[in-house]
Amino acid sequence: xxxxxxxxxxxxxxxxxxxxxxxxxxxxxxxxxxxxxxxxxxxxxxxxxxxxxxxxxxxxxxxxxxxxxxxxxxxxxxxxxxxxxxxxxxxxxxxxxxxxxxxxxxxxxxxxxxxxxxxxxxxxxxxxxxxxxxxxxxxxxxxxxxxxxxxxxxxxxxxxxxxxxxxxxxxxxxxxxxxxxxxxxxxxxxxxxxxxxxxxxxxxxxxxxxxxxxxxxxxxxxxxxxxxxxxxxxxxxxxxxxxxxxxxxxxxxxxxxxxxxxxxxxxxxxxxxxxxxxxxxxxxxxxxxxxxxxxxxxxxxxxx
Amino acid sequence: xxxxxxxxxxxxxxxxxxxxxxxxxxxxxxxxxxxxxxxxxxxxxxxxxxxxxxxxxxxxxxxxxxxxxxxxxxxxxxxxxxxxxxxxxxxxxxxxxxxxxxxxxxxxxxxxxxxxxxxxxxxxxxxxxxxxxxxxxxxxxxxxxxxxxxxxxxxxxxxxxxxxxxxxxxxxxxxxxxxxxxxxxxxxxxxxxxxxxxxxxxxxxxxxxxxxxxxxxxxxxxxxxxxxxxxxxxxxxxxxxxxxxxxxxxxxxxxxxxxxxxxxxxxxxxxxxxxxxxxxxxxxxxxxxxxxxxxxxxxxxx
Numbered sequence: 001x002x003x004x005x006x007x008x009x010x011x012x013x014x015x016x017x018x019x020x021x022x023x024x025x026x027x028x029x030x031x032x033x034x035x036x037x038x039x040x041x042x043x044x045x046x047x048x049x050x051x052x053x054x055x056x057x058x059x060x061x062x063x064x065x066x067x068x069x070x071x072x073x074x075x076x077x078x079x080x081x082x083x084x085x086x087x088x089x090x091x092x093x094x095x096x097x098x099x100x101x102x103x104x105x106x107x108x109x110x111x112x113x114x115x116x117x118x119x120x121x122x123x124x125x126x127x128x129x130x131x132x133x134x135x136x137x138x139x140x141x142x143x144x145x146x147x148x149x150x151x152x153x154x155x156x157x158x159x160x161x162x163x164x165x166x167x168x169x170x171x172x173x174x175x176x177x178x179x180x181x182x183x184x185x186x187x188x189x190x191x192x193x194x195x196x197x198x199x200x201x202x203x204x205x206x207x208x209x210x211x212x213x214x215x216x217x218x219x220x221x222x223x224x225x226x227x228x229x230x231x232x233x234x235x236x237x238x239x240x241x242x243x244x245x246x247x248x249x250x251x252x253x254x255x256x257x258x259x260x261x262x263x264x265x266x267x268x269x270x271x272x273x274x275x276x277x278x279x280x281x282x283x284x285x286x287x288x289x290x291x292x293x294x295x296x297x298x299x300x301x302x303x304x
Numbered sequence: 305x306x307x308x309x310x311x312x313x314x315x316x317x318x319x320x321x322x323x324x325x326x327x328x329x330x331x332x333x334x335x336x337x338x339x340x341x342x343x344x345x346x347x348x349x350x351x352x353x354x355x356x357x358x359x360x361x362x363x364x365x366x367x368x369x370x371x372x373x374x375x376x377x378x379x380x381x382x383x384x385x386x387x388x389x390x391x392x393x394x395x396x397x398x399x400x401x402x403x404x405x406x407x408x409x410x411x412x413x414x415x416x417x418x419x420x421x422x423x424x425x426x427x428x429x430x431x432x433x434x435x436x437x438x439x440x441x442x443x444x445x446x447x448x449x450x451x452x453x454x455x456x457x458x459x460x461x462x463x464x465x466x467x468x469x470x471x472x473x474x475x476x477x478x479x480x481x482x483x484x485x486x487x488x489x490x491x492x493x494x495x496x497x498x499x500x501x502x503x504x505x506x507x508x509x510x511x512x513x514x515x516x517x518x519x520x521x522x523x524x525x526x527x528x529x530x531x532x533x534x535x536x537x538x539x540x541x542x543x544x545x546x547x548x549x550x551x552x553x554x555x556x557x558x559x560x561x562x563x564x565x566x567x568x569x570x571x572x573x574x575x576x577x578x579x580x581x582x583x584x585x586x587x588x589x590x591x592x593x594x595x596x597x598x599x600x601x602x603x604x605x606x
Contacts, residue, residue, distance in 0.1 A: 228563035228570050231451050232330055255452035262454075263331045 032157045034106075035081040037092045038065040039277040040136055041111055041145070043287045045085050047171045048149045052160045056081070061277050061285075065092050075102040082156050085149060088112045091133035109152035115141040118204055134274065137205035139179040139291060143172055178288055185299040186210045193302045197238060197257075197266065198247040202274035212298060215243070231260065238264040245269045245301035269301040323557075326564045335453045336560055339461050339517045340574065343526050344552025346465030346510045349472050349545040351531030353503065356483040356541070360528055361415070365422035366504075367511050367524045369399035371429030374515065379432055385456045389512055396508030399425055404504055408497060450517045450560075450570045457516050464513040468506050475499055480541060518571045526552055529578035536589025551581050 031054040036042035042057035049055060056077045059065045065087075078084060079102045086095050088110035099108060115135045135141040150168040154161050186194070194212045196203075203214040215237060237243070238260070246261045247269040261268045272294045273284040284290035326333045354363050373395025377387035399421045407414035453461075472479070478499040481489040490496050507527075514523025534547035559574030566573075588595045 227567040227573075228326070228333060228336070228451055228560060229565065229567045231332060232326065232564060235330060235332075255449050255454070259332050259335075259452040259454065 032083075032153070032160070033081050034083040034085060034153075034156075035077055036085040037087060037095055038275070039063070040275075040287050040290070041085050041087055043277060044111070044142065044145055044171075045149050045153075047286075048146055048164060048168045049153055050163060050167045052157065052163055053153065059092075059276065061279050061282075063276055065275060068092070068094060070094055070098045074098060078102040078106060079104040081106045083152055084108045085152070086110055087133060087136070089117070089131045089133035089135065107152070107156060109148065111145040111148050112136075112141070113144075113148055115144040118208055132201075132204050134202040135205055136287070137203055137274065138209040139175055139182065140209060141205065142287065143175055146171055146175070174288060178291055182210055182291065182295045185295050186212060189299055189302045193244060195241060195243045196245055196247055196269075196298060196302070197234060197243055197260070198272070198274075206294070210295075212302075231256065234260055235263055238266050245298075247272050247297070247301070267301060270297040272297050322565065323561060326561065332451055332453075333560060333564065335458060336450045336517075336570065337557065338458055339450060339453045340526075340556030340560065341553050342458070342461040342465045343510075343514050343517060343523075344530065344549055344556055346468035346506075347514060347523075347527040348530050348534075348548035348552045350468060350507055350510050351527040351529075352534065352541065352544050352548050353472075353479055353483065354507065354528065355531045355535065359414075360532070362418055363507060363511065363524045363527050365418045366396055366400060366507055367515070367520045368426040368429075369422045370396045370508070370511055370515055371520055372425045372432055373429075374512075374520075375429045375432040379435065385454075385460065385516065389460060389516070392512040392515060393508060395425060395429075396511060397505060400504035400508055401501060404501055408500075450574070451563075453517060461513045461517065464509050468510060471502065471506055475502060479503060483541075518574065522571045522575050525575035525578060526556075529575065529582045530555065533578070533582040533585040533589075536585035536591050536593050539591055552578065555581055 032049070032052055033054050033056070034045060034049070036045045036055055036057050038059040039057050039061050042055050045053065046055045058070065058074050058077070059068045075098065078099060081104060084095070084099060084104070084106045086092055086108060089112050095108075099106070112133070112135045116138065117135060118132045136145060146168055150164050153164045157164075189212075191211075195215070196212060197215050201214070203212075206212065207214045215234065238246075243264075243266055245268075246257055246264075246266045258268065260266070271283075273290045274294075277286065277290055278284040283293045327337060351363070354360055370392040373391035373393065374388045375391070376395075377384065377389070377391030381387035399418075403414060403418040403421050406412055406417040410417075478489060478493065478495045482496060482499060486496065510527060511520075511523050514526055517523075518526060530548040530551040531544070533551050534544045537547050538544050555578035556574050558577040560570060562568050562577065563570040563573040568576075585593065587593055590596060
């Protein structure tokens with residue numbers, strides 16, 4: 001008897017607690033819940049979705065999506081979502097398993113679909129990475145991402161079509177002016193100085209689109225530990241080709257880059273961002289800020 | 305004559321070239337070499353004592369115990385050498401002391417109390433590193449970078465190995481006695497407990513040093529594998545320590561060269577070389593090697 005009464009009062013207490021939450025949640029405008037796998041994609045989705053969409057990113061600022069291990073909370077976020085935005089191209093190797101195990105009915109949208117792709121570098125460490133996944137480093141590809149995101153949002157939430165199209169249009173215009181700025185800055189760097197060493201091979205799209213050569217001491221994925229031969233090769237190359245600047249990313253081992261810089265006399269450039277944004281208030285809080293920050297850092301180190 | 309020729313011509317003999325050029329051309333290889341030698345110098349003798357006192361797995365446990373301290377240092381100051389060193393030392397010493405005291409003054413044996421403490425601290429360490437939000441650097445923290453030793457790290461490694469050698473020289477007698485006859489040592493002297501604690505302190509110091517160069521997991525390898533291999537060549541403790549140092553240095557050089565020529569990651573290549581020496585010693589070592597056990601006659605003749 002006593003236990004039943006306890007159970008009843010507990011239940012009543014829980015209900016009392018739950019009641020205020022229910023109506024409040026119902027009153028708020030129903031937002032479209034979507035998940036983006038990493039911070040850069042999340043930022044793009046946020047710009048296109050605007051007010052109508054609630055975006056959750058799985059791999060947060062400064063995190064590395066290559067070696068991310070999902071948490072149970074991620075599974076829950078997935079199961080609540082209507083759309084899961086991924087980069088695709090094997091960038092998030094863990095996402096398919098996560099989607100399956102979470103049992104979500106969300107639609108998976110690959111943002112890189114239709115983007116201009118580059119073959120991955122021939123690298124013994126990177127098995128099966130036929131295509132380099134870091135396509136967003138080309139602003140032209142980012143525009144494709146935005147279009148894909150817009151289409152996916154419209155097909156999930158047709159009533160918001162006008163808003164999504166306006167947002168995407170405005171954002172595409174911003175990307176156009178960003179691309180013009182990048183091209184202008186690259187044009188200001190003497191052609192023979194457009195060579196950079198960076199620790200993680202994520203800037204090939206950037207280099208391909210805007211004409212800066214990037215050399216890296218690691219393979220295409222951050223999984224592999226650099227061998228002595230890799231490091232030696234980079235040092236020889238810096239000496240041979242008199243490369244002026246070494247750049248450290250936000251997701252790689254800074255100690256190794258410093259050693260290389262010390263040994264060759266190359267300058268260590270400002271930290272640049274490739275796979276992840278910085279904290280919201282930081283130098284690369286959004287995709288546009290990130291690209292602008294990177295090109296300014298490159299041009300500052302190379303123009304002198 | 306041969307030497308003169310190689311000095312005069314830019315091309316050295318091919319074999320010599322393979323072993324010599326990586327170090328002559330690259331500063332980072334020379335630094336890695338110095339670091340590895342320092343680690344072998346301190347870690348070898350420590351490993352021998354750990355092995356003789358049947359505490360081989362203690363080293364492993366201690367290596368994990370260092371993690372939360374280093375993680376706190378990392379959390380407060382990023383990839384900073386002093387912060388991570390102090391943190392690692394503190395955590396290691398606390399766990400070593402706690403486990404040592406528990407085993408001396410309660411009925412729980414040392415291995416059990418160590419296991420308890422190191423599991424706790426390992427879990428704590430992983431939690432603390434994950435708190436930072438980014439999971440990337442954990443791998444770098446765990447696997448270290450022997451190829452990126454800066455002046456500070458090299459000085460740290462060198463001072464740790466010097467201190468270790470000095471301390472072992474001072475503590476040699478009580479340590480050996482504790483290995484062979486702890487009961488006798490307790491009956492003639494009160495040095496047992498302090499010796500034990502200082503020794504554990506040395507273990508922690510060497511692990512923290514190895515941790516900066518090879519990472520927590522591999523640091524133990526440079527301590528235990530040369531020691532275990534040296535056991536197959538001699539039964540004299542002094543010789544064993546010298547042998548373990550030499551084996552450590554040779555595997556370090558071999559590992560670095562392998563990493564250079566075959567594009568293997570440096571840390572694992574060093575430990576694999578040490579592991580190769582161990583297996584070879586296991587097979588052909590004069591003291592209890594499998595080959596000598598199979599044909600005991602040869603052994604008696606020799």
